[in-house]
Amino acid sequence: MPVAIITGASSGIGKGTALLFAKNNYKLSLTGRNTDALKEVAALCVSEGGLDINDILITAVELSSEEAPKMIVDLTIQKFGRIDSLINSAGILRAGPVLESGIEVYDELMNVNVRSLVRLTRAALPHIINTKGTVVNVSSINGPCPFAGVTYYCMTKSAVDQFTKCLALEMAPNGVRVNAVCPGVIVTNIHRTSGQDEATYAAFLEKSKTTHALGRPGTTTEAAEAILFLASEKSSFTTGQLLKVDGGRGIMHPR
Template structure:
């Protein structure tokens, strides 16, 4: 069975990806900050995904912690003996205009969305090289497209996009493929945890019907399917790509 590390697996896209990978018989190393939520998705991977309890490892850890990369990699290798794919799904959103968002907000976003991703990827790569595996980064349509009020967040996702493409060039001689998905608005808790109340979030989802060409926000399972494609041999001739899973958000322009 192939082995996948999935960060941010306790919620949102990471959670949906974990369940889909279980259904495709991956052994899973799931990381996140919420122990109870990790236990819940691990149990779901067994009950609905059809894998055994021995096929799931959870590591509750703050990804930005100094010891996080070594702890995650060492635990995974000790449990499964190999790593075939890394899914960098962990991330946070902070909103607010630049003049109202201090440098500490910028630092937090860069630390979680970029620095932590790079550190873990560097720690995993030697194992990915040995299996000629894959890396899939969860970016955002905010990477290629600018949006006012989330400037710092957009900057982090642009950084992830460049990291994806440059690393793909570096890793190609090793037979390792590196790609990213760029979701549009997906129904998760990320906007709530960024500070939106229920009324604001409901209005945001309603507006998404007009900002996405397909007339709706997306689901975590739709993004997970794209991640599975990029992680698997079905995309064996694809690397350095930013796959938009955005319902047409990136091609919409105000008139």
């Protein structure tokens, strides 16, 4: 059974990815900040995904902490002996115009969305090289497309996109493939945790019906299906790609 590390696995796209990978017979190393939420996801991967609980490792840790990358990789290797795929799904969103968003907001976004991702990837790569495995980064349509009011967030996702493409070139001689998914609006809690109240979030989802060509926001399962494709041998001749899973958001004119 292949082994996948999935960050941000306690909710949203990471949670959906964990369940889909379980259904596809992956052993899972799940990381997040909330132990109870990770335990719930692990239980779901057993009850609905068909895994044995012994095929799941959960590590509750703040990904931006200095000890996190080595801890996650070491525990995964100790339990499973290998890493086939790294799914960098953890991320945060902070909204606000540049003039109203202090540099501390920029620092927080860069630290979580970029620095932590790079550090964990570097820690895992020697093991992924051994298995000729894959890295899949969860970016955003905000990477290739500009949006006012979330400038710092867009910058972090553009950085992830370039990291994906450049690392793909570096890792190709080792047989390691590196790709990213760029989701549009996916129904998760990320916008709520950015400070939106329920009414604002509901209005945002309603507006998404007009800003996405397919007329709706996406689901975590739809994002997870793309991640699984890029992580698996089904995409064996694909590397350095930014796969838009955005319902056509990126081809729409601004509204």
